[in-house]
Amino acid sequence: MRSLPLFLKVAGRPVILTGTGEAADAKRRLLERAGAVIVGEGDGEARVAIVSDGDAATVVRLRARGILVNATDQPDLCDFTLPAIVDRDPVLIAIGTAGASAGLAKALRQRLEAMLPARLGALADALFAARGAIRARWPDAGDRRRAIDAALMPGGRLDPLQAGAVDAVPAWLGEPGGHGDAGLVSIRLLSGDPDDLTLRAARLLGTADRVFHAADVPAAILDRARADAVRIVADAPPRMPGDGLSLWLSLG
Structure with a gap:
């Protein structure tokens, strides 16, 4: 990654904005x-x-005061960039290109806007409201996550892509079982290119607790696993x- 995505709470806080137009x-x-x-x-x-006008002299003055700066259309002067945003409050999806192409970020946002239900x-x-009931239903953190x-x-x-999902939460909490995948699943990769992952393999990588893998499995594949999944x-x-879900990954 060229930058670390963060969501910054600015409600009620001062933010400097310079430039016009x-x-x-x-x-x-x-x-x-x-x-x-x-x-x-001057705040x-x-x-x-x-x-907003990307003025380099203004950037220098602000940085000298320890202020983090975004300079419009000047990625080399930016401490942070402003992503294209899909807003389904409280769900926010931010799409950034490290300043490479605002047009690409916008195009991706428009695609996602069409895909994601309003609810x-x-x-x-x-x-969020069901957190207590979810903890009571699955006291173990691993079972709960799965x-x-x-x-x-x-x-x-x-x-979440089904508009009726929100109405199914109470029924889901009352259903038996529901621990999700567990045990060891073997995945033979088609190649070292993450674009060649099957939908099933991508889903399992996103949910596994630990990933056992051969030494020649590239980092680009392992990066698709959960950030907190153990790699071995x-x-x-x-x-x-x-316990939980483990994967065995091998090439070819």
């Missing part, structure tokens, strides 16, 4: 949606700034993979 107006609308208090360059409390945010709210993963998978009880280099599938 259409670019400044667009940034102002974005900041207002996020609840920021928009201030000028002494702000720690974040957007230089996606309501599903997030329903799962149950949620299984429910949210394509075709699952709470498939091995010569053969393990006899005792441990």
